Amino acid sequence: MDIAALRSANPDHWMKAAAIRALTLDAVAAANSGHSGMPMGMADVATVLYEKHLKFDAAAPNWPDRDRFILSAGHGSMLIYSLLHLTGYEQFPIEELKNFRQLGARTAGHPENFLADGIETTTGPLGQGIANSVGFAMAEEILRARHGKKVVDHHTYVIAGDGCLMEGVSQEAIALAGRHELSKLIVFWDNNNITIDGTVELSDRTDQVARFKASGWHVQEIDGHDPAAIDAAITAAKKSKQPSMIACKTHIALGHAAQDTSKGHGALTDAGQLAAAKEGYGWSYGPFEIPADVKSQWEEIGRRGAADRFAWQERFDALSDRKKADFTRELEGEAPKKLSATIKALKKQISEETPKVATRKSSEMVLEVVNPILPETVGGSADLTGSNNTKTANLGIFDVDNRGGRFIHWGIREHGMAAAMNGMALHGMVRPYSGTFMCFTDYARPAMRLSALMQQPVVYVMTHDSIGLGEDGPTHQPVEHLAMLRATPNTLVFRPADTVETAEAWEIALTQKGTPSVLSLTRQNLPTVRVEHKQKNLVAQGGYVLADADGKRQVILLATGSEVEIALAARDLLQAEGIGTRVVSMPCMELFAQQDESYRKRVLPAGAVRVAVEAGVRQGWDRWLLGERGREAKSDFVGMDSFGASAPAEVLYEKFGITAANVAEKAKALL
Numbered sequence: 001m002d003i004a005a006l007r008s009a010n011p012d013h014w015m016k017a018a019a020i021r022a023l024t025l026d027a028v029a030a031a032n033s034g035h036s037g038m039p040m041g042m043a044d045v046a047t048v049l050y051e052k053h054l055k056f057d058a059a060a061p062n063w064p065d066r067d068r069f070i071l072s073a074g075h076g077s078m079l080i081y082s083l084l085h086l087t088g089y090e091q092f093p094i095e096e097l098k099n100f101r102q103l104g105a106r107t108a109g110h111p112e113n114f115l116a117d118g119i120e121t122t123t124g125p126l127g128q129g130i131a132n133s134v135g136f137a138m139a140e141e142i143l144r145a146r147h148g149k150k151v152v153d154h155h156t157y158v159i160a161g162d163g164c165l166m167e168g169v170s171q172e173a174i175a176l177a178g179r180h181e182l183s184k185l186i187v188f189w190d191n192n193n194i195t196i197d198g199t200v201e202l203s204d205r206t207d208q209v210a211r212f213k214a215s216g217w218h219v220q221e222i223d224g225h226d227p228a229a230i231d232a233a234i235t236a237a238k239k240s241k242q243p244s245m246i247a248c249k250t251h252i253a254l255g256h257a258a259q260d261t262s263k264g265h266g267a268l269t270d271a272g273q274l275a276a277a278k279e280g281y282g283w284s285y286g287p288f289e290i291p292a293d294v295k296s297q298w299e300e301i302g303r304r305g306a307a308d309r310f311a312w313q314e315r316f317d318a319l320s321d322r323k324k325a326d327f328t329r330e331l332e333g334e335a336p337k338k339l340s341a342t343i344k345a346l347k348k349q350i351s352e353e354t355p356k357v358a359t360r361k362s363s364e365m366v367l368e369v370v371n372p373i374l375p376e377t378v379g380g381s382a383d384l385t386g387s388n389n390t391k392t393a394n395l396g397i398f399d400v401d402n403r404g405g406r407f408i409h410w411g412i413r414e415h416g417m418a419a420a421m422n423g424m425a426l427h428g429m430v431r432p433y434s435g436t437f438m439c440f441t442d443y444a445r446p447a448m449r450l451s452a453l454m455q456q457p458v459v460y461v462m463t464h465d466s467i468g469l470g471e472d473g474p475t476h477q478p479v480e481h482l483a484m485l486r487a488t489p490n491t492l493v494f495r496p497a498d499t500v501e502t503a504e505a506w507e508i509a510l511t512q513k514g515t516p517s518v519l520s521l522t523r524q525n526l527p528t529v530r531v532e533h534k535q536k537n538l539v540a541q542g543g544y545v546l547a548d549a550d551g552k553r554q555v556i557l558l559a560t561g562s563e564v565e566i567a568l569a570a571r572d573l574l575q576a577e578g579i580g581t582r583v584v585s586m587p588c589m590e591l592f593a594q595q596d597e598s599y600r601k602r603v604l605p606a607g608a609v610r611v612a613v614e615a616g617v618r619q620g621w622d623r624w625l626l627g628e629r630g631r632e633a634k635s636d637f638v639g640m641d642s643f644g645a646s647a648p649a650e651v652l653y654e655k656f657g658i659t660a661a662n663v664a665e666k667a668k669a670l671l
């Protein structure tokens with residue numbers, strides 16, 4: 001690569017881009033770890049994007065109508081940190097870059113959305129960013145339909161690497177974006193032909209241009225170091241009616257001894273090679289030193305969007321008070337005041353009517369009353385709409401000619417669905433929920449983990465949540481999933497026992513601001529167990545006494561979801577023998593753990609034996625069975641310790657011993 005020719009062709013551009021390259025080399029050297037090559041290779045694309053196209057104002061990182069920039073190739077985090085510093089984001093003084101990858105710094109190894117404004121999403125697990133971007137772009141379309149072009153009109157830009165495009169989730173994302181003609185989504189592919197193990201050909205020979213075209217994308221191929229070509233390609237991409245992919249031929253670690261090799265992917269810390277690279281750039285400044293003229297050019301870029309923002313503010317101010325209030329409420333993620341009364345009214349009605357329905361149906365009954373009062377909800381299903389019961393009347397189907405539609409047919413793409421929901425939630429003003437079978441949590445799991453890490457209140461509607469789904473058999477019967485979800489930090493896992501608990505769980509999920517929720521729902525019908533109406537949301541306590549012991553309390557039965565009915569029947573058997581038995585419904589262990597110790601002790605006092613019943617593995621139950629200090633109670637567990645089988649649900653419950661008789665036997669054996 002003739003660096004001298006690049007320098008002399010566009011000297012102004014060159015120095016701005018060189019600032020990114022130099023900061024990257026300096027920060028990686030200071031941390032003695034990180035990834036140098038990608039920011040060095042993509043510095044030209046990023047410079048042109050920020051200088052000429054990206055709509056943003058560094059002084060107002062959260063301006064709602066800003067363009068979104070997503071660094072899907074998150075290992076190249078020094079690219080975004082350099083941009084945020086250079087353009088003058090208050091949270092990114094040079095000290096942050098000097099502290100790259102250190103405890104407490106905003107400049108974590110990979111970009112973390114919760115550490116700083118200007119980082120739209122957490123990336124690092126390859127493929128997530130490009131899949132998030134589909135949700136960002138869908139949210140923009142939906143909000144433009146709802147609030148109008150005057151206040152919602154922005155683009156989503158993504159930088160994705162070879163790794164992002166190899167990950168399977170990228171195919172789900174590309175297919176969705178193409179199908180929905182998300183024309184304001186523009187992806188730059190860092191086409192450097194290098195990954196960690198070597199050249200891309202080691203493991204891939206995909207024609208990426210043909211692949212994107214086949215999914216309905218507008219595709220261009222450019223030299224990713226030619227500023228004029230980059231500018232022209234972005235201009236053309238913005239005009240396209242399809243999502244755009246710009247294949248940018250680049251050189252990883254441009255200008256360094258490791259250029260064009262997989263060595264250039266990682267930390268380039270050799271002092272001599274670093275100095276030589278900088279010399280080649282014509283960059284004669286000390287570590288972390290940016291000459292004043294270059295810094296001021298970058299800061300001007302950081303202010304470029306201010307005029308747009310002021311104009312936007314004027315248009316916003318001119319909206320009716322009602323529209324402004326709606327917009328602001330959605331932006332802040334506040335549930336409307338009506339939500340609580342609506343949930344209470346439904347609970348009262350259900351306690352009186354005591355329907356026997358599957359909790360997936362209960363969830364639909366809740367959504368039917370909630371969706372009309374929460375315009376920000378966007379529902380969906382991964383091709384199981386009729387099974388997940390996530391579609392309610394008058395939501396409308398999101399489509400090319402119905403951008404205001406609030407139901408999304410995700411197709412058979414659980415991972416892409418979950419990642420896109422993250423994007424929607426991160427975009428803001430949209431509250432996404434979607435469903436699949438509980439067992440296919442596995443397919444969505446990488447993005448579900450990120451909902452939790454990124455503190456996004458996405459709602460996962462996971463139906464068919466045990467062997468109770470019956471004949472579809474063990475491939476479809478979750479066994480270990482509740483344990484895995486409960487093991488995930490910052491995740492609320494709800495397993496409601498009836499419609500009343502389902503309504504309470506939904507109310508909690510829809511009022512979260514920083515925590516995702518998983519609703520674990522049955523296929524099979526369940527009786528209403530909450531027959532006495534209570535205004536109070538009992539699920540909010542995580543666990544509570546559903547039926548207390550008659551006489552001296554000798555046994556406490558704990559259960560969730562479909563097994564609460566079984567616990568109640570076991571209580572009848574035990575009480576008939578004069579054994580005082582309490583039943584605790586435990587719809588959300590995480591919320592129960594958050595209660596005061598005194599409350600937890602009132603629900604689970606020492607002295608009685610305990611049996612928990614749940615059609616899943618035991619893992620996660622011991623804290624409540626053994627007692628919080630280890631050996632407070634003699635206890636046992638009735639559940640699954642193998643995969644399920646294909647048969648009618650009642651047969652399976654018998655076969656695996658998840659029956660009232662067995663629960664009662666186990667309790668008696670402990671006495």
Ligand SMILES: Cc1ncc(C[n+]2csc(CCOP(=O)(O)OP(=O)(O)O)c2C)c(N)n1
Binds near residue numbers: 124160190265
């Ligand atoms: C899901 C996932 N798998 C593996 C990794 C580890 N990893 C980080 S970067 C990388 C190679 C990426 O290649 P490419 O996207 O071409 O980046 P480049 O080397 O060009 O910077 C790998 C395997 C990861 N971050 N995420």
Ligand SMILES: [Mg+2]
Binds near residue numbers: 191193194195
């Ligand atoms: Mg690469």
